Amino acid sequence: MSNNKENWLLRLVHLDHRYYYLVLIILLVAPIIRPIGLPILVSDPTRDFYNYVNNNIQENDKILIWGGMSVGFWPTEYKPGVIAAVQHFFDKGAKIYWISGTTEDPVIYDQYVIPEIEKGSADYGINYVNLGYYSGGEMAMSAFAKDISSVVEQDYYGTPIDQLPMMGEVSDANDFEFIIHITGSPPEWLLRQYNSAYGKDCGFISISGMMGIYLPYYASEQMIGFINGLRGGAEYETLTGNPGIGLASTDTVSTGHIFFSVLILLTNVLYFIDRRINKQ
Amino acid sequence: MSNVLRVKLPLMIISIILVVIFTEYFLILPSSISNFVSELQQWIVILAAFAIVLGAFNLVKIHLPKISKSKEISDKFLNAWLIAIMTITIVIGLIYGTTSSQYTFIFTNLLSPVSTAVWSIMAFYFCGAVLRTFRARNLESTVLIISTFLVASGNAPAITAFIPWYENLKTWIMNVPNVSAMRGMIIATGIGVLFTGVKMLLQVERRSTVGAGE
Amino acid sequence: MIQSGKIVQTMFLLTTIATYYYLSWLNKEKGFVPKIRKIAALDAMEEAVGRAAEMGRPVHVSPGTPGAAESIEAQTIAGLAVTSHVSRLCARNGVPVIATASRPELLPVLQEIVKEAYKAEGVGEAYNDENVRFLSDNSNAYAGGVQGIVEREECAANIIVGKLYGTANVLFGRATVAGKTIQIGGTAYYLVVPHLVVTCDYVLMGEEVFVAEAYLNQDPKQLITVFAQDIFKIISLGLLIIGLLTYSMGSNLVIDFLNT
Secondary structure (H helix, E strand, C coil): CCHHHHHHHHHHHCCCHHHHHHHHHHHHHHHHHCCCCCCCCCCHHHHHHHHHHHHHCCCCCEEEEEECCCHHHHHHHHHHHHHHHHHHHHHHCCEEEEEECCCCHHHHHHHHHHHHCCCCCCCECCCEEEEEECCCCHHHHHHHHHCHHHHCCECCCCCEHHHCHHHHHCCCHHHCCEEEEEECCCCHHHHHHHHHHHCCEEEEEECHHHHHHHHHHHHCCCCCEEEEHHHHHHHHHHHHCCCCHHHHCHHHHHHHHHHHHHHHHHHHHHHHHHHHHHHC | CCHHHHHHHHHHHHHHHHHHHHHHHHECCCHHHHHHHHHHHHHHHHHHHHHHHHHHHHHHHHHHHHHHHCCCHHHHHHHHHHHHHHHHHHHHHHHHCCCCHHHHHHHHHHHHHHHHHHHHHHHHHHHHHHHHHCCCCCHHHHHHHHHHHHHHHHCCHHHHHHCHHHHHHHHHHHHHHHHHHHHHHHHHHHHHHHHHHHHHHCCCCCCCCCCCCC | CECCCCHHHHHHHHHHHHHHHHHHHHHHHHCCCCCCCCCHHHHHHHHHHHHHHHHCCCEEEEEECCCCCCCCCHHHHHHHHHHHHHHHHHHHHCCCEEEEECCHHHHHHHHHHHHHHHHHCCCHHHCCHHHEEECCCCHHHHHHHHHHHHHHCCCCEEEEEEECCCCHHHHHHHHHHHCCCEEEEEECCCCCHHHHHHHCCEEEECCHHHHHHHHHHCCHHHHHHHHHHHHHHHHHHHHHHHHHHHHHCCCCHHHHHHCC
8 A cells, every 4th residue: 555545544544533533523513504305214112102001091091191301302312202202192182190209300300301292271280280209119119009199298389289180180100091211212111101000002202222122022012112203203204293392303314324324334444544554 | 345246147138038039030939028028129129219319318428518618709709509400409309299389390391401401521531531432452442443443433323324234234234243242241241240130149259248347 | 829910920039049059069068169150240249449550549449329218138138249249359469449329328338348358357457437438318419529529539549330310321431531541331121231331341230249248258158149140041031932922822821820
């Protein structure tokens, strides 16, 4: 190999990583500034989640949502799926009971979720409620499933639950039609405490990286379906016909994934070039 | 503290509670025992909440002395900033409540952007990790790289919208090899968790109550 | 007496206890002690601490990032066992150990473990309370804190074994890129294992985490439970194969049996 070519290749092999970071930033920001609007295929787990809600949830059915969000993941991972799904629940006329397993979650629901939803004639305390944060993780889920009043005495705003009409309609897990967990954690907690123990239908809204872990439970039909991160949120928006932040961001998902795919190839090409040069 | 109080008593309490919880789950028992187990579950919820207070005290204990002991001005400032922000948030939460506009201002304008920024940095760490470590050194790493490439590119809507069979390939990788491997690990992990419980029940596992010397 | 749908589960639990007692009897009467294969990640801990001693730099160790109410769960207990072992190695070699907790309720347990490790090595006075820290229960903040400690205090080794979530990349990533720290990660949380494979020098995968305590202490009681675990893995595998065959032939025999 000629000296010039070798020098050029060596420089490429040992290129400062910050150039790659710069390319990544450009590829992530450019589609936001100038969207392309590429179509999106809907995956089976999202489609099953949507079909279940569409076909099985009737007006006044009770949906329990265990929120486990952290605010760092809200804009990119949770927001598209949560807003699309919760809007769908409101459109079906379901009653939403939101209880939180993380400290940030009730504030996210109060400040970021509810203001974005078109509630129509739904009223707080009658059609939807924010029960606040309860520590204890799976223990709290188990205690709530057995006897709601043993865990919850007031809602997030301090209102005693006996002053909230919709709380008089539920006493334990058996009273809910659909249980959802919004989380970046594995699904075992909810499946153990509600699906295995009470036979309840469970669905999940999770972050992108969790797909691998949810698939075994989805394949064995322990969960109805799941909405997986930004892409799952975009798919759900496509199904409900309410385009939002998810669909607007799919171009970024594309460019990001293509960048990392190319980076993997490039890393190995450069690795083999480096090995060849060193052998010589 | 005597050995009985420090070691034997906690282990006995753990064993008794585990026996009660196991038998309540598996056997048909009088409702008084079910009620006791429900009571225990509520205690855990309360204890977990108190643990947050413990954490706050520890943060103050570690960082407050550092304000005077640190040599660098930036270290002094950052430690003081941590204590100040924690104190302000706690005081505002206690005085005005967590649903107040003051508290939600801190949440939406401080915590939210900072958390999002920390999570966003991960993209660059992953980029650096790929550049450093994703190399086909042997058969296993080659299989890893090929499957990572196929799944990562298959997740790009731009590709799968125009090449539908690519989505099917990605879906096959996720549904067949991935699910099989995950199931194997789930079963093995489940058995590991079961045996950890049995070890605690039989007092073989003592790490949570005793230290290295016993 | 036994709740319906839980008979097989009850028998399974009782069989695990009976198996343990039988193997204990074998150990007492016949000196039976099972052997565990070499696990590189666990052997590497001594090498990492030795390297830290040569370089005069501290070691960071953590029992992972369990979520709320997961502080005393199986992986965290395994992580505490590794923390104890690493603390003893550090105390023996005169290496400062920095132990961090991501749950406040873990902090007193961690303090006790590190203090006892120093006492067990006869250097109790060298224990420094300030080196056992609670950082944050927010996973991003904790990961940032660990990064900061590893970088500012120039740790020669970063050992985190226990329950890890998505921030595993952030916990190990920066030090991986810098390349100056030996990193040993371990978790039984299957989704995070690939992150560790990419970022760490040594990885404990899946059930290797649960075996850590037995491997490090070589305590016969612990080794026996590992052997019993493997027996039940084989039984599960057998049930899986029989279930697969019977289900393919149109029978729900194994499913019905397990649901009895």
